[in-house]
Amino acid sequence: MTQVNFSRPDYDVIVVGARPAGAATALNLARGGARVLVIDRAPPGLDTLSTHALMRAGVTLLDRWGVLPRLIAAGTPVVRRTVFDYGDQQVDVAIKPAGSVAGLYAPRRTVLDTTLANAAAEAGAELRYGERLELTLKDPSGRVRGVMTRDNAGHTRRITADLVIGADGRNSTVASLVGAEPYATEDHMSATVFGYFDAPASDAYRWIYRPGTSAGIIPTNDGQVCAFVSVAASRYRDALANDPHAAMRRYFAETAPDMEAVIAAGPSDKLRRFPGAPGFMRQSFGPGWALVGDAGYFKDPATAHGITDALRDADSLARAILSGAPGALAAWQATRDALSRDLFAITDRIAAHDWTPDELKMLHQNLHAVMKAEQAHVAQTETALAA
Ligand SMILES: Cc1cc2nc3c(=O)[nH]c(=O)nc-3n(C[C@H](O)[C@H](O)[C@H](O)COP(=O)(O)OP(=O)(O)OC[C@H]3O[C@@H](n4cnc5c(N)ncnc54)[C@H](O)[C@@H]3O)c2cc1C
Numbered sequence: 001m002t003q004v005n006f007s008r009p010d011y012d013v014i015v016v017g018a019r020p021a022g023a024a025t026a027l028n029l030a031r032g033g034a035r036v037l038v039i040d041r042a043p044p045g046l047d048t049l050s051t052h053a054l055m056r057a058g059v060t061l062l063d064r065w066g067v068l069p070r071l072i073a074a075g076t077p078v079v080r081r082t083v084f085d086y087g088d089q090q091v092d093v094a095i096k097p098a099g100s101v102a103g104l105y106a107p108r109r110t111v112l113d114t115t116l117a118n119a120a121a122e123a124g125a126e127l128r129y130g131e132r133l134e135l136t137l138k139d140p141s142g143r144v145r146g147v148m149t150r151d152n153a154g155h156t157r158r159i160t161a162d163l164v165i166g167a168d169g170r171n172s173t174v175a176s177l178v179g180a181e182p183y184a185t186e187d188h189m190s191a192t193v194f195g196y197f198d199a200p201a202s203d204a205y206r207w208i209y210r211p212g213t214s215a216g217i218i219p220t221n222d223g224q225v226c227a228f229v230s231v232a233a234s235r236y237r238d239a240l241a242n243d244p245h246a247a248m249r250r251y252f253a254e255t256a257p258d259m260e261a262v263i264a265a266g267p268s269d270k271l272r273r274f275p276g277a278p279g280f281m282r283q284s285f286g287p288g289w290a291l292v293g294d295a296g297y298f299k300d301p302a303t304a305h306g307i308t309d310a311l312r313d314a315d316s317l318a319r320a321i322l323s324g325a326p327g328a329l330a331a332w333q334a335t336r337d338a339l340s341r342d343l344f345a346i347t348d349r350i351a352a353h354d355w356t357p358d359e360l361k362m363l364h365q366n367l368h369a370v371m372k373a374e375q376a377h378v379a380q381t382e383t384a385l386a387a
Helices: 020-031 056-064 068-073 109-122 173-178 233-241 244-255 257-264 306-323 328-352 357-380
Strands: 011-016 036-040 081-085 090-094 126-129 131-138 144-151 156-166 182-185 190-198 204-210 213-220 224-232 272-274 280-282 289-291
Touching: 011 020, 011 144, 020 036, 020 109, 020 306, 036 109, 036 131, 056 068, 056 306, 056 357, 068 109, 109 126, 131 156, 131 173, 156 173, 173 289, 190 233, 190 244, 190 257, 204 244, 213 244, 224 233, 224 244, 224 257, 233 244, 244 257, 280 328, 306 328, 306 357, 328 357
Parallel strands: 011 036, 011 156, 036 126, 081 204, 156 289
Antiparallel strands: 081 090, 131 144, 144 156, 182 280, 190 224, 190 272, 204 213, 213 224
């Protein structure tokens, strides 16, 4: 077996996963002068199973990093309103411009993830696609010192680093290899079907709620909307799985007649199906390792907040690492949890899909307060990392 030299690591940081959490962490670490390797088992530019409405904190960070102008240049339309449709009431909320940021955005993941990864590479991070993490390398004390990877041609490599970051999604291999334990879980899950439909231009996120079902219309690139319908995961088979397009047609015909023809014309590509997955918060740092994004904290998509949180936590994780301060990672996780706990609980309630309209309106008011606190946190972090 080849001897691994732990005393002179190949990189300061290895990041596993090159999507929002991993690419954003690598971007900020590389701009801070760290030697960073990012690996991803997937090829670049691949879509993923997720809608992609971004919230204010996420958009603010993308702007701060200089990524937002590229997303806009790629044809991502601005969202200036959010419309909540409760059946008995419609609430139309204007998104106020903030500085140079005109509103919210929902770039296709093919656009967002690729743009972030390219920015990380331009900042000096090395990116390798088609290479999967297989094992973590540990020293005799159990501290993680690097990784063993396998590329698509079957070649294995041992690569050492001071820190290995799992940004490898909710089924994180890094989390299982280091034994990262969950300490909070959600009780409810929702199931979602979604797809892309050619539609007239719109400047609004539309969230539509009826007893037991929620839906949304999200303007995105290429003159399309991402439209979805969600129910409690326990109802997935009966309500959605059999004929998702028929279910979507019925639902939008009843709740949003202006969208009936758009949905009836059919998606430009296959409909995507997400049967649900349980949310969790897990221990996200230890000797020589950390977890960011869904790898450390996954919640039901019911509040469309996973990417925003992944960007928020990537930003603060990079700061914590670059500070080199003792206890910085523990403080980072504590801040993540303080900012996330209420959102996690609200998401869990919304995912249950058993609310009354009045309870749902109250949950949305609470969500608004949580998002304001999150935005305030992001706004007060200094911009020193942005080059
Ligand atoms: C149906 C659905 C709808 C959603 N809608 C929204 C929304 O509207 N707005 C929002 O903000 N969020 C939404 N989310 C959540 C969002 O998708 C996630 O929070 C986000 O993708 C997390 O990003 P990440 O970088 O942590 O992980 P991921 O996007 O999961 O990326 C992980 C990467 O790690 C790589 N990887 C995994 N294992 C390995 C390995 N062993 N070796 C190498 N590479 C590996 C994968 O190839 C992948 O590229 C939704 C989620 C779902 C399921």
